[in-house]
Amino acid sequence: MRSTSSRYGAVAQAFHWLIVTLVLAAYVMSKSDSHSLYAAEADRVRRIHETLGILVFIVVVLRILWELFDEAPSKPPMARWVLAGSKFVHLALYALLILIPATAALGTWLVGIPITLLGFDIPPQITQMRELGQLTMALHTRLASAILWISGAHAVAALFHHFYLRDDVLRSMLPRN
Numbered sequence: 001m002r003s004t005s006s007r008y009g010a011v012a013q014a015f016h017w018l019i020v021t022l023v024l025a026a027y028v029m030s031k032s033d034s035h036s037l038y039a040a041e042a043d044r045v046r047r048i049h050e051t052l053g054i055l056v057f058i059v060v061v062l063r064i065l066w067e068l069f070d071e072a073p074s075k076p077p078m079a080r081w082v083l084a085g086s087k088f089v090h091l092a093l094y095a096l097l098i099l100i101p102a103t104a105a106l107g108t109w110l111v112g113i114p115i116t117l118l119g120f121d122i123p124p125q126i127t128q129m130r131e132l133g134q135l136t137m138a139l140h141t142r143l144a145s146a147i148l149w150i151s152g153a154h155a156v157a158a159l160f161h162h163f164y165l166r167d168d169v170l171r172s173m174l175p176r177n
């Protein structure tokens with residue numbers, strides 16, 4: 001269940017791969033209709049997309065709480081700049097995983113639309129400010145694009161570690177075979 005000095009534990013791995021799956025599913029749902037997510041024709045897609053986004057937020061918070069009790073495996077020896085890059089990418093991913101759902105909820109509420117969690121509407125909890133809401137939603141879209149690039153770089157780095165450096169960085173996050 002818990003991480004060892006060389007591998008992430010089953011709980012950390014489950015959180016990691018669940019977040020990957022939820023983010024990809026939310027992204028696919030956001031692109032699955034040529035209409036705006038807020039058009040009447042896209043209501044079902046929007047509801048699923050919003051639920052996935054809220055679930056991402058919840059799972060990320062749970063993962064962060066888990067990390068308070070479960071120490072990450074030791075890093076193999078590597079250059080300082082590689083370690084710094086790794087820390088930067090992980091911090092950027094966590095920031096985006098919090099900011100993307102937060103900007104979605106804030107932007108949606110600012111334009112006066114409820115957000116959906118598991119089929120239930122959560123009405124706006126703040127005063128409507130349509131222009132600010134539209135700007136916030138535009139930020140949400142840009143952040144969503146950014147996470148694709150940064151998570152792509154993260155995946156490429158894991159593959160680089162596995163195939164070029166031949167260390168256990170990638171294997172440490174994979175279930176045992």
